[in-house]
Amino acid sequence: GENVEQHPSTLSVQEGDSAVIKCTYSDSASNYFPWYKQELGKRPQLIIDIRSNVGEKKDQRIAVTLNKTAKHFSLHITETQPEDSAVYFCAASTGGTSYGKLTFGQGTILTVHP
């Protein structure tokens, strides 16, 4: 089955700096790659996603890049703010357009210091 590795496990940055979280996946058939943000005691919330036919996607301060050849994808957060502090999860899915089974990475604890 699919295996997703996520690095780093913890990331500490100063407010205003950029943060980058990287994930690799094993199944070349994976075609959907979402990123989730989870605050302490809350549910995971989808923040951005990318499909395999696109190399990069941006939404304000966050962006995701995908390298299908190398089977890795990354989350980039620019101009970080204290409220960006949370656990971030990447995931990969080999499901088709009708449903998906997500395999998650282990998570990255991001801390943004004021």
Add this chain to the structure above:
Amino acid sequence: NAGVTQTPKFQVLKTGQSMTLQCAQDMNHNSMYWYRQDPGMGLRLIYYSASEGTTDKGEVPNGYNVSRLNKREFSLRLESAAPSQTSVYFCASSELGEFFGPGTRLTVL
């Protein structure tokens, strides 16, 4: 529009007891999922239902059963709870599973 709801929010069981976790969604999604979340291990898929009337095993199905009661509801049952099932359980729905419920924090003593 409540999205995805789960009950209960918290539960403490003794080893060997049984219980059912309830999940409902009001977004008319075909697919629903059950995940468990353990420290340092991310979320792992227990069971999923691609459509009403169908269920299938995920990565960690042992010790669990599910029922897709109708399009809205997908329940997870622990027949004989074990301490290894202490976890936070999330239900999710949508075609790609991106909408999560608030979670159930389960402790098995």
